[in-house]
């Protein structure tokens with residue numbers, strides 16, 4: 053897997069990352085969602101540099117302007133719930149993309165430390181020869197990303213896969229690296245050191261789904 057850790061280079065991305073991590077600023081859920089969206093726009097922009105382009109020309113009122121335009125058929129798939137604002141950010145830029153949504157959530161078994169990933173809802177177009185972007189802001193154990201990839205297999209074989217995440221744990225990055233092809237790209241804004249005993253990223257930011265949309269009752 054090709055890992056692109058975008059915050060290794062200083063940019064305004066750092067300011068948005070610091071705001072979603074900040075225990076005080078993240079309490080403003082509208083700002084939290086908007087920051088996730090802005091980060092999605094930045095990661096999408098960085099990713100766009102590796103897409104395929106075709107020479108084109110555009111008629112302006114005063115002449116003809118040559119320009120290379122993206123030539124890929126993009127399918128943007130995000131994992132509910134926390135993936136929604138990241139999806140919106142990516143879709144702001146890849147506005148012609150087809151869209152897929154999947155639900156993957158942690159179902160806690162007997163105690164907070166043990167859980168399984170439940171995939172229930174899935175809506176997806178044909179993926180054959182498309183460029184698949186899989187988006188989820190948190191890459192903790194990596195199990196949701198891998199379960200999503202497995203669930204999408206019956207929908208076709210993409211030509212390229214780009215994983216987009218905001219904060220990952222080293223363990224989760226290693227887990228997805230082992231499950232995805234070496235040609236898969238991972239676009240990520242930060243890789244944190246570890247997971248705690250409940251599978252939360254440390255230092256991370258807490259629960260992204262709850263911060264964006266409010267606490268949910270455990271089922």
Ligand SMILES: O=P(O)(O)OC[C@H]1O[C@H](OP(=O)(O)OP(=O)(O)O)[C@H](O)[C@@H]1O
Nearest residue numbers: 133134157158191192193194195196261
């Ligand atoms: O890498 P993993 O260990 O699989 O964890 C990451 C998953 O956890 C979060 O979702 P969560 O289960 O909290 O659901 P939510 O988005 O509905 O809050 C996050 O959005 C990922 O989907």
Ligand SMILES: O=c1cc[nH]c(=O)[nH]1
Nearest residue numbers: 192252253258259260
């Ligand atoms: O740290 C984590 C891990 C999984 N999901 C989250 O929202 N945060």
Ligand SMILES: [Mg+2]
Nearest residue numbers: 259260261262
């Ligand atoms: Mg959550």
